[in-house]
Amino acid sequence: MPNAGQAAGQAAAAAKAAPAWARKSSLVLLIAVLALAVFGATTQTWMSVTVNPDQVGQAGAAQEALEVQGSKAATAVTALALVALAGGLAAAIAGRIARWIITAIIVLASAGIVAAAATVLADPLAAAQGPIAAATGVTGAQAQVAVTAFPTLAVVAGCLLALAALLIIPAGRYWKTRTKYDAPTAAGSTATAGPVDEIDSWDRLSRGDDPT
Template identity: 35%
Template structure:
């Protein structure tokens, strides 16, 4: 009897399934929170004696693309095999590192991060010329929140890379056993034919019934 058919194997699959679900939900939640941070006010600068509000879309504009890329990984991880799950986990960690870099740069250089918006509003171009217009600045908690989210994304990506091999592979055992039964135990070609596996699943059969 295969280890996967034992109660211990069932327990491992159950734990792996829960871990996979929690990981995918965590990525989605972190991406949504990153979008939220990106959409908020990050800085209020004093430009020519007047308050000038700078949002995350200006100071941390790349965060929206990073959040979208993270969401795309959810779909990829849901169908990837064990090896590619590890690769995608590392990629998620790299996305988190990019979030940290973008947020840290904005916090360290709020005027530079807002230069394009200030130029658009005042018509003054050039970093030095723009910097002379700014006489004060204050920061909200949102860029800090974005940086913290980046750290959490890095940790989550690394955790996925370490644990993804224990995730269950949906439909693999079902599709092979079904085709073997249809072709006969001596026909190995049918069991490994991806076209026939796809056709079997496309027929609408419920894998839980087999």
């Protein structure tokens, strides 16, 4: 049908005209890399803690500096990074409305990552109290805390992750349709006119059409 052919031609032209930043594969890969960067940062040492030996007794005096991983210093960051990663992958197959929801989820997750990592940077001793108590059995201990570069890396990656997620909305205009809910009417009529298999029949029944 002419209308169907025109619609297909316009969709193909729009896909070809997509700028580099709007390509689905590039944007999804960028979000995945940034989310994995945050996740990887949490597996590294965020703080090196030296506890005052007078507060933990002779046993504690012989202890070396306590290395605190990001997953223990800011427990929420690991989970939020996985949420952002799943959201980025889901955006590749989502429809227009779903992409808005996914974008909001990734932005909120990114904000949580930045807030949690920034809290560690702002007050590292408070963030280290949990690991200190688990290692020494002493709560509220005074200690010297040396912060590594990984919390800062998590903050930077979290900010970039939010910016990348915001690109999903304008970039989605260049992406090809992947779900039946986004398919144009002309394309749908073309599919109806062709041979119908069992899967197509179930899809049409779910839309209220009778393939018989």
